Amino acid sequence: MSKENRILSVPAANETPAFGAGQAPEKRRQILSGAREVFLERGFDAASMGDIARAAGVSKGTLYVYFEDKVDLFAALVTTECEETAERLFVLDAKEPDLAAALKKLGMSFLEAMLRPEHVATVRMVIATAEKFPEIGRRFLDAGPNSGVRRLSTFLSAKVAQGELDIDDVDSAASQFLSLSKDTILAPVLFGSAATISRDHMEKTVERAVNLFLRVYGARRND
Template identity: 45%
Template sequence: MDDVKESATFPCPKADDSGEGLKRRQILQGARNVFLAHGFDGASMGEIARAAGVSKGTLYVYFDSKEKLFEALTLEQKGVLAEVLFKLNPDNPDVRSVLVELGRTFLKFMCEPAHVSSVRMVMGAAEKVPAVGQAFYEGGPSKGIARLSAYLSQQAQAGRLTIDDPETAAEHFLALCQSETMKRLLFAVGAPPDEAQIDIKVQKAVRVFLAAYGPAA
């Protein structure tokens, strides 16, 4: 899970060894640190320039606004989190075990303090700059739903599940795993669940999901 924690809020900037690429990566890393420390509203282009070790003039050459910079950061290495969290083997006939493992990994990640903070920050920014919220959603949740949907569709074709709408089924499963946990954490109510609590929540989610989408009798 170390890789997941590192990218919990934003993916690390994509490697690019060209001069322009290195400078852009330097700026994105500085912005990443500032946004994590101060949130979207509290971050300024001046502070980002200082954190990145560049002049404001150089910063504006690459990004003409804080909104554009934040959006670029959320889109960097688009889908990396989905690839880390949603590693699903379509040939594994034990659908229950696959879903349990995914559910544990997913819920553990969702409960990471850095991720909870990032969701709060993006939600606050999205009201003023909807493109930021859309970029964040498309760069993470949407990709995860798509990957899980593809897996569920394959299992339905193999007769292991009964699903007419894989995308909706994927959304249902992830919602079951989060249940009230994420909502509670977003409002800073209580502590994140421990490993045992996560396992209980996921086992219940899988049981309900299979009751609705299990193979036809």
């Protein structure tokens, strides 16, 4: 896998881990799993390192081998989950001949991931803690939204090179497409004004996003 296409997720056991002395990838995953359970159940403020240690089945001393404090642990959890979500979602084949279909598939997968209850809960926690701990917000933004934009930009650049799209700034165009895809959908759920979003509403929103995107950026051909 090339450097450009690789997500900085928790390394597999056979990869070279980017951890300090005494750290093991499997143990780190174990801690993050326990932390996910506690944070989702209790929220950031109410969660304690003792709670997380018990949920992960490790000692508090072991937690501090891997993470400096609760803020560092939560930021690592947020980063890992965002990166793993981006890796699943943004699998785009530059050779795909049906551009509209590829964008529709991405738009629906993106919405489904954004509307998962665990993701909504995580975003709410990030918003609630970012003012006090801006590092959490920065790491979420880079591993989540910015990572998705970078990955989609690579696909759009390939389509520009193939003559299917006419885009001057692919990063801006990628951000615009993702914003259009979640328009009128994510905010109501995130802020509690809508418990669920119908599949029909999602499909119509993505369809409009794709049509508008291609109307603006579709290459003009002289037949």
